[in-house]
Amino acid sequence: MIDVYYWPTPNGKKVTIFLEEAGLEYKIIPLNIGRGDQFSESFLRLNPNHRMPVIVDHEPPGGGEPISVFESAAILFYLAEKTRKFWPQALRPKYEVVQWVIWQAANQGPKLGENGHFRRLGDKQGDQSYAVRRFTDEANRLYGVLNNRLYDRPYIAGDEYTIADIISFPWTVGWEAQGQDINEFKYFKRWxxxxxxxPAVQRGLAVGKDFGADSGDLPPEEQERRAKLLFNQRALPAPTA
Structure with missing residues (x-):
């Protein structure tokens, strides 16, 4: 059994898509990031970076104590290695996958995340027009990178569907809210x-769809607490001895 500390964001859905594709048994442990569950002491023991997703595998390869893994790219590498699925191990195809997984974690995810942040923010923190333009254009560039990559191959790493596709896909589902028109990118759109x-992608995307967003129904003081918690975060204090 694999425990998945999860909230239905693109990063969380990478993991549920893989688990559905591989047919692994898993249990969802909701981690309400709007409420601040990721800052609890128990979760920080699993991920000191206070971000989901995190998995805890109670049946790791080779046996022994459960193993926990944080960071979605690391989780997909771990699960692919455990199942021997969606990650070819011959040298050249292996590193075709590796470089695109890292591309997603270092480029697509962060830049599309910033795009969404500033587009949702509006004018609540002053004029955001430069930031919106900057990250909308960067999102467009990244869709172009994928489009150019896919013009002569069915999947990102080549002829096979791999974790490179699994990790990249969830961040593209919200293309319209990112200010993009995927009809501009015919090879990307085919992919x-x-x-x-x-079907496994559809099941993975649907996990947590009933969790909902309750912030609009909260009293003003709780909304203010959450805003302070989630925006402009600074370093947490080190543990005391």
Whole structure:
């Protein structure tokens, strides 16, 4: 059994898509990031970076004590290695996958995340027009990177569907809210439609759809507490002896 500390964001859905594709048994442990569950002492013991997702595998390869893994890219590498699925191990195809997984974690995810942040923020923190333009253009560039990559191959790393596709896909589902028109990118759109049609992808995306967002129903003081918690974070104090 694999425990998944999860909230239905693109980073969380990378993991549930893999688990559904691989047919692994797992248990969702909701981690309400709007409420601040990620800052609890128990969760910080699993991920000192206070971000989800995190998995705890109670049946790790080779046996022994449960193993916990944080960071979505590391989780996918771990699960692919455990199951021997969606990550070819011959040298050249292996590193085709590795470089695109890291591309997603270092480029696509952070930049599209900033895009969403500033586009949702509006004018609550002053004029955001430069930031919106900056990250909308960067999102467009990244969709172009994928489009150019996919013009002569069915999947990101080549002929096989791999964790490179699994990690990249969830961040593209919100293309419209990112200010993009995927019809500009015909090779990307062909890939997007093919991955969207996979039943395991559909199941993975649906995990947590009923968790909902309750912030609009909260009293003003709780809304203010959450805003202070989630925006402009600074370093947590080190543990005391």
């Amino acid at each position: 997007f439609d093919a991955v969207s049609a996979r």
